[in-house]
Amino acid sequence: MSILRIRRAAMAAALAATTLTACAQQANFDEVGRQMAIMLQNSHFARLPFNNLSQRFLDDFISDLDSQKAYFTQADIDRFNRQYAKDLSAMLLQENSMAAAKDIYDTFRQRVEARVAEAKRLLADNHFDFTQQDSIERSRKDAAWPKDEAEANANWGKQIKEAVLSETLRRDMIAQLAEKQGKPNPLKNEKDPKDKIALRYERFLHSVVKDVDDEDVAAMFLSSVARSFDPHTDYMSTREMDRFRDGMKNxxxxxxxxxxxxxxxxxxxxxxxxxxxxxxxxxxxxxxxxxxxxxxxxxxxxxxxxxxxxxxxxxxxxxxxxxxxxxxxxxxxxxxxxxxxxxxxxxxxxxLKDEQASAEIIDMKTPDGEKARVGVITLPSFYADFDEGKTRCSVDVERLLERLKAENINGLVLDLRNNGGGALEEVRRMTGFFTRRGPVVQVKNTFGEIQVKESDAKESIYDGPMVVLTDKSSASASEILAGALQDDNRAVIVGESSTFGKGTVQQPMDIGRMLPFFKARNKAGTLKVTIQKFYRPSGNSTQNKGVVPNVILPSLTDALEVGESFLDHPLEYDRIRVAPDFSPMKKEDLFLPRLAELSTERVKGSKDFSYVIEDVTKTKARIRDNKVSLNLADRKKELDDIEALQHDRNSERKARFAEIEKKDKETFTFFKLTLDDVEKGGDLRPFDPAKDNEEYMKRAKDETAELDDTPKWPSGMDPYKREGLSVLGDLVKITRNARLAGMLDR
Structure with a gap:
């Protein structure tokens, strides 16, 4: 071998050894922060002026640590502002941001240690006067920072007092319920309320002080920086990314x-x-x-x-x-x-089988004697195995849908409630199961370039009457599917006032791969960055506004700050042009005015929805008041009033639910259909949804929860699912009559 070849071989071996060493060593998080800052500037959809975001980075990190303003004082905030408010952007780019992150977190750690020590002192003193007319703010999110330690400890003392009062009242209530029901008190061997609360703060102290290493502090800080761009841009540590992948694979x-x-x-x-x-x-x-x-x-x-x-x-x-x-x-x-x-x-x-798509078939009889067989597909998330592609929710839904079609269903409910989204490719493919080939979603990048993504199916699997159930937790991919079917006039959307309102697309980027060649990159983490906004075929965005159902049902979320628009730094709502070649079906064929009219009549006559409307009013009042009493007599009266109301409701429900169950046995026949059932083939499995739940997990008995005598929903159907089925039943009947009258082409 020549000298030149020997030198080249030695150099290659040295480079390989250096590369392996760099990969094995823990990444320097100052270097990770700099690279993430560069990636955010180059990749984020909004192209925000990075150098002007220092104050936002600081404010968001502080808020993430102490959202209720219980630990930091105004003096702390003033110091952080003096030292970092103008410089965090530069510190990130200059590879020295971790000093600021550690300084702020160390101060937080010290404040937590001081507060927990104060909590232990107050609890040990064993003297709380619950006869005074005093109160504490329910939320301190918009309150001023305590001006000093004395004010912080005064606020903290009220918080400890409220915790003791709440725990004492909770135990009294459970003891009373157990006595009324002739059951043993499940809390009889519990520690004293003060001791239990002391342990609660000990766990919190451990989570802040002893259970946090430099990687955790870096992850918290970098996550705050990333989410300063929008709520869904995030930094994920290696551990978090592994959990995310497992969740997507089910x-x-x-x-x-x-x-x-x-x-x-x-x-x-x-x-x-x-x-x-x-x-x-x-x-x-x-x-x-x-x-x-x-x-x-x-x-x-x-x-x-x-x-x-x-x-x-x-x-x-x-x-x-x-x-x-x-x-x-x-x-x-x-x-x-x-x-x-x-x-x-x-x-x-x-x-994780309970996170898989599943289905059921319900044979329904209407009051006038007509029959209908409907299918219900429940999809908890748009899951997919990004690594090997073995698990795909669209494949699972396709298998279920083919079986439902073979069972000759007359209508379909697709339940997307609590579905927070997932893989964009899965929703694109799935939309084609219900529509002819055409636009599903439009995506726009930071340069304004628009790409139309179409379903790839030549023809739909199912083209009959269809209802999609949504709620405020239906987000992202769920909104793409619901929005596409609504725009195409293919399905009736039924649910809460709107879906979540997430109209953005994220892409995970491995930060380690972007670091300079000789830098250590082990555990560098991942930047999940917003690179696009998506739009419906009609050109409307779901951003902030979500998908508004055709049939809106009352919900407790109407009183709560739930949705994209309530998050920090959401991107704005906007519109783009209608997708080329978008040709929706006839809106008249959905009979929306009549369906909404019939639903409104049922909702007005529904005792359960009247309870929801009543609770919305009370919840809004409590949130506006923003106070929790620290007076034992007042709090006990509040709880007694709530207990009396709940008792009256449950008494009414037990009688009414028994009647509904009786009618359901005459009206419905239920058949369960899991992916295992589809795999095995064979006849449908009749089941009682109120009793025969598929057991994928053995669960520990919760004796406290069992004291709740609220009756279960009749036939296992909550009011929203029941109303969704009723809307579908109306749609099936009206569509059938219209066909007989020659009013429909399809």
Whole structure:
């Protein structure tokens, strides 16, 4: 080999070794911050003037740490403003922003330590006078910062007092309910209210002081900077990104257990996934308490004390590579004091079946004797496996829809309530199941360039009567689908006053890949940045306004600040031109005025919706008042009034629901249809939705919750689903009559 070749080989080996070392080393978060700042300037849709955003970066970071203004004082805020308000943008670009982040967080940590110490002192003094006419603000979001420590401690003292009062009243109420129902008091062995609250603050102190490392501080700060551009641009640490991918795939590698942090510091087993590793082993039981975790089982690592540890960090210890062991130190439920067991579980893939698309078929009889068979598809999210593509919600919905079509349904309800969105490609493909080929969504980039995304289906799978159920939690991809079907006059949208109002598209960008070649990049994290806005085929944006249903139903969210427009720094609503070649169907064929008229009549006569309207009025008044009494007699009267109202409502409901259940048995026949059912084939499975729920997870018994005697919805259908089915029934009937009369082409 020549000298030149030897030198080249040595240089290549050195470069490879340097690259491997850089990849293995922890990234420098000052460098990560600089690179993220560059990426935001180059990629974000809004092209905001980065150098003018220092004050916003600072304000948002402070707000994220102390949104209720309980810890920082005005003196702290004044110092932060003097030192950082004008310079954070430059500090990010100059690779020294972490000094500011750590300084602010260290001050926050000190204030939390001081407040928790004060809480322990107040609780130990054991003297709270609940006879005074005093109150505390329900929300301090818009209040002034405490001017000094004395004022901060005065506010804090009221907060501790309210916590003790609330816990005392809660226990009294539960004891009374248990006595009325002839059941044992589930809280009889609970610690004293003051001791319990002290433990609550101990857990909070641990989460702020002992459970936060430099990576966590960097993630919090960089996330605040990113979200200063818009609510959905975000920095995600490596741990957060892994969780995000697992959520999108609807599966994860772990033991299949649902965890809950207890106030005394332990982590309680609240659920066990049926068929998961923990369930198959059988050693771990519901209500067991985990106190330590060895993340590599019998490997070189040691047991990690998880007392008071954040749940997400406990989860990170328990999850890992498929086929590897994890060992838990467990206090068994019902065991002797001090008793512990070591349980080793081999990690495996856990499928989250309760997050998958599912369906049901309902055979309905109308009062005049007509029959209809309708299908209901429930889609919790637009999930997809971005890595391997094995899991896709559009494929799952397609399989369910083909089976529903084979069962000769006359109408379809697509339930998108609580669906926060997901993969854009999935919604584009799914829209084609219900419409002929055409525009689904338009996307505009920062340069004003518009791209039309069409469904790729040559013909629809289902073209019959259709209702889409939405609520304020239906966001992003849900709004694209609902908006496209509404614009095309293909479906009737039924639900709360609007959907969420997220009209933006995000793209995850690996920051490590963008760092200079020789820089360490391990755990650099991901920037999820808004790169586009999307628009409906009609040119309307869903941004801030959402999708307004054709049939609007009363909802408690009408009294709450829920939706894009209530978030910090949302992008503006606007319009673009109508999509080329967009040719909607006849709006008259949906019979919207008549459907709305019939629905309004039912809502006016609905006792359940009247309760909702009454609660909206009261909730708005409470929010406006923004005060919580610290007087025991006043608070007890408030709770007694609420309990009396709830008792009257439940008494009325029990009698009415029994009658509805009786009528439902004559009117409805229910059949369950899961993805497993479609896979296996065979006949439909009749089921009682009020009783026969698919058990994907064994759940711990909550004795306190069982004291709530509010009756379950008749046939398992809440008022919104029931009204959605009624609207669909009207649509099926009117469409059928119109066809018979020759008024419809299709």
């Amino acid at each position: 599966e994860l590698v772990g033991i299949g257990a649902l965890l809950q942090g207890e106030e005394d510091g332990a982590t309680k087993i609240m659920g066990i996934v049926v068929g998961g590793p923990a369930d198959k082993l059988g050693s771990l039981k519901l209500n067991d308490r985990v106190v330590a975790v060895d993340p590599d089982g019998d490997g070189p690592k040691e047991m990690v004390d998880i007392m008071f540890m954040k749940i997400d960090k406990v989860v990170d210890l328990i999850r890992g590579q498929k086929g590897t062991p994890v060992q838990l130190k467990v206090e068994p439920a019902g065991g002797a004091p001090g008793e512990t067991n070591l349980i080793a579980i081999v990690r495996d893939m856990v499928e």
